[in-house]
Amino acid sequence: MSVLEVDGLTKKFGGLVAVDDFSFEVDEGEIVGLIGPNGSGKSTVFNCIMGSYGVTDGSIRFNGSDITDDSTHEVVNKGLSRVSQESNPIDSMSVAGNIKLFTLPNSIVSLRGGASEEEIYDYAARIDIAEHLHEMPDELPHADVRRLEIAKSLATEPEMMLLDEPFAGMNQAEITELADQIERFREQGMSMVVVDHNMGGLMDLVDRIVVLNNGDFLAEGTPEEIAENEQVQEAYLAGEGL
Amino acid sequence: MSSETDTGRSISGRVSGAAGRFGGAAVDGLSTVTEPVDRALRPIANVYNRTLGGYFGEMNGLQLVLLVGSFLGLVTIPFWGNYTLVQATWLACIWGIFAMSWDIQSGYTGYISFGHSVLSGGAAYTTAMLLNNVNAELPMRITIPISVLVALIIGLAIALPSLRLSGPYFSLITFVAVLIFYRLIRPLSEYTGGETGLGGIETVFSTDPVMRTYAFMIPMLLIAAALLIVARSNIGLILVAIRENESAVEAAGINATKFKIWSFVLSSIPMGIGGVLLAHRFGTVTPGAFVVVDNSIEMIAMAVVGGMGSILGPLGGAFLVIMLEDVVLSGFESEIKWSILWLIVLLILVFARDGLFRKLWHGLDRLGGDRR
Numbered sequence: 001m002s003v004l005e006v007d008g009l010t011k012k013f014g015g016l017v018a019v020d021d022f023s024f025e026v027d028e029g030e031i032v033g034l035i036g037p038n039g040s041g042k043s044t045v046f047n048c049i050m051g052s053y054g055v056t057d058g059s060i061r062f063n064g065s066d067i068t069d070d071s072t073h074e075v076v077n078k079g080l081s082r083v084s085q086e087s088n089p090i091d092s093m094s095v096a097g098n099i100k101l102f103t104l105p106n107s108i109v110s111l112r113g114g115a116s117e118e119e120i121y122d123y124a125a126r127i128d129i130a131e132h133l134h135e136m137p138d139e140l141p142h143a144d145v146r147r148l149e150i151a152k153s154l155a156t157e158p159e160m161m162l163l164d165e166p167f168a169g170m171n172q173a174e175i176t177e178l179a180d181q182i183e184r185f186r187e188q189g190m191s192m193v194v195v196d197h198n199m200g201g202l203m204d205l206v207d208r209i210v211v212l213n214n215g216d217f218l219a220e221g222t223p224e225e226i227a228e229n230e231q232v233q234e235a236y237l238a239g240e241g242l
Numbered sequence: 243m244s245s246e247t248d249t250g251r252s253i254s255g256r257v258s259g260a261a262g263r264f265g266g267a268a269v270d271g272l273s274t275v276t277e278p279v280d281r282a283l284r285p286i287a288n289v290y291n292r293t294l295g296g297y298f299g300e301m302n303g304l305q306l307v308l309l310v311g312s313f314l315g316l317v318t319i320p321f322w323g324n325y326t327l328v329q330a331t332w333l334a335c336i337w338g339i340f341a342m343s344w345d346i347q348s349g350y351t352g353y354i355s356f357g358h359s360v361l362s363g364g365a366a367y368t369t370a371m372l373l374n375n376v377n378a379e380l381p382m383r384i385t386i387p388i389s390v391l392v393a394l395i396i397g398l399a400i401a402l403p404s405l406r407l408s409g410p411y412f413s414l415i416t417f418v419a420v421l422i423f424y425r426l427i428r429p430l431s432e433y434t435g436g437e438t439g440l441g442g443i444e445t446v447f448s449t450d451p452v453m454r455t456y457a458f459m460i461p462m463l464l465i466a467a468a469l470l471i472v473a474r475s476n477i478g479l480i481l482v483a484i485r486e487n488e489s490a491v492e493a494a495g496i497n498a499t500k501f502k503i504w505s506f507v508l509s510s511i512p513m514g515i516g517g518v519l520l521a522h523r524f525g526t527v528t529p530g531a532f533v534v535v536d537n538s539i540e541m542i543a544m545a546v547v548g549g550m551g552s553i554l555g556p557l558g559g560a561f562l563v564i565m566l567e568d569v570v571l572s573g574f575e576s577e578i579k580w581s582i583l584w585l586i587v588l589l590i591l592v593f594a595r596d597g598l599f600r601k602l603w604h605g606l607d608r609l610g611g612d613r614r
Contacts, residue, residue: 052489076495084493090486093479101483102494104476108504111475156495 003028003160003191004049004080008058011044011215018044019215021058026160031182031192033202033223036212037236042195043085045212046162050082051075063159073106081158085165085195087145089137095148096120096133102155115155123155127181143174150181160191167201179205199223211235273609280304280610298467299474302610305603312558317459320452326569328451332523334564335458339465339516341544341556346469347509348542349550350478351502352485353405357416359537360400360423361510362517363529365393367427369518370440370527375433378442386518393514394507401506406499408488420535427529439528443521458519465512466557472508473553481505482551543587549597558599 002025011019019041026032036042047053049060051072060068067075089098103115103123115123124130127147132140137148146166153161166182167175179201186192196202202209202223209226211218213235219226226232283303291300301309319331340362348354368389372380396419404415427434434440447454472478480501483491491498521527531537540563548559563583571579594601 050493071497072489072492073495073497076493082493088487088490090483090490092482092486097479101479101490104480104494104496106496106500108477108500111471111477114476152490152494156493 005061010057012056031206033206033209040212041215079159081153081156082162083153102152163194276609304606320455330568332458334561335462338557338560340541341560343509343512344541345556347505350481355416357420360420361393361513363533364396365389365514365517366521366527368392369521390514394510397510405502441526445525549600555599
């Protein structure tokens with residue numbers, strides 16, 4: 001059964017068509033890779049799903065309910081969470097505080113509440129940053145800042161995560177480690193969409209790849225099929241390699 | 243010490259770390275004296291930390307001395323202060339309410355309001371107009387709730403359309419709101435009394451300076467306690483997060499707009515109470531003393547001097563500014579006095595941007611012994 005259904009998504013900025021009639025689906029427990037050359041509209045698709053951008057046309061459904069016009073916090077509370085490309089922790093709060101913020105209830109009269117110490121520890125442990133809980137975000141190495149973003153996302157108890165270039169700026173050892181952790185999330189029942197502009201980190205991780213080019217659907221298939229797809233190779237020839 | 247306290251500190255304790263690094267040799271020398279004092283008082287501070295610390299924030303022995311000392315000094319002022327000081331205290335209590343109210347909205351969310359005097363002015367004018375245009379015999383139990391409600395309505399009228407905007411637009415709208423209010427007073431002078439304002443407001447306990455002091459101080463203390471509880475709760479955490487990174491708040495599944503409007507509600511109600519107190523302090527409401535945009539800027543100055551985003555900092559800032567204005571510099575003529583005051587504010591902005599009371603607080607944190 002499809003958890004996420006994007007149907008005929010179109011996003012225009014003035015005269016510029018960033019995403020044009022794009023459709024894809026994600027099944028329960030599946031990891032889908034969404035790739036495309038730089039500027040092909042991958043992040044725009046995420047922004048539309050998360051309610052950061054208004055949608056020009058088309059519809060987005062999550063767990064059967066229409067989320068096309070929902071705002072970001074509504075989408076998050078329905079069980080969809082995004083790990084954005086930019087790391088933007090709140091520098092005046094510790095790692096634990098940053099995670100706690102993501103567990104607070106959306107209620108103006110709730111003075112206490114949110115996750116307990118143990119729960120915050122658990123979220124951090126799931127992505128191996130539990131030993132940094134009392135540190136400040138700007139004291140962490142890059143890879144751990146990226147992991148903090150994932151811990152924050154986990155703290156919203158999502159059914160599905162959208163990961164936007166999770167491997168950016170990481171070395172090969174860190175990429176392998178993170179890919180293993182993401183694989184573990186899948187075993188725990190999480191569905192995921194992973195955006196990347198090349199296939200390096202995705203080959204062994206994803207079940208299926210959807211290719212976006214100039215805002216348009218280009219191809220779909222297993223990682224092996226996509227690696228051999230001539231259209232995809234052509235689209236990437238202009239820019240960097242696959 | 244329990245791990246719970248550790249996290250509580252580390253969640254909000256960043257600034258103290260930064261202040262700690264400032265310290266230097268002088269502080270190290272001083273701390274040989276202050277550490278034993280802190281250690282001696284620590285058991286009392288810990289009793290407080292265990293019981294009320296979760297609601298108001300934790301502190302060490304030295305910080306407890308500062309707070310309890312200030313509190314006792316304040317509530318006994320009518321018994322040891324001269325009349326000039328006592329009079330200044332009345333005003334300082336009211337401006338303290340304004341500065342704290344401004345802080346829970348602007349200081350915490352970072353959406354800076356340049357127009358908070360429209361809220362206090364609205365409440366004060368409501369009291370005056372009810373007495374002058376409706377019935378001079380209306381009791382305070384009628385006029386006060388209505389006046390506070392009007393402040394809340396004005397607050398929501400500003401907040402609802404403007405808080406969705408970002409950047410300078412919100413600040414500009416608040417600023418323009420004061421200008422409109424101020425300009426409308428004269429054309430509507432039939433009801434507002436124009437430039438000379440409206441009198442006939444009962445000045446409470448005007449013959450009993452002791453009771454009069456408490457009439458202003460008790461509301462101030464209650465508002466301070468209420469705002470502190472909110473500021474140290476999840477709500478304060480979310481408001482600070484809005485200031486630091488609004489998109490992260492949305493990504494956390496929290497409706498940032500709802501919380502921004504809520505901060506305006508939390509601010510408008512005490513602003514209304516302060517406005518009503520100010521009306522009952524002077525007995526006359528005039529545009530110059532109650533609405534003019536300078537008032538809004540003075541609230542900001544007090545909050546910045548004390549340390550915005552801390553509730554107690556702006557309260558201390560209000561007392562400092564009013565005491566300078568009405569006691570220390572009272573010999574100078576008004577223009578000179580205000581030039582000196584604004585120069586002091588400017589110096590604090592340049593050299594102690596985090597605010598004097600925040601610096602003092604973190605200084606005491608450093609001067610005390612290690613918590614563990």
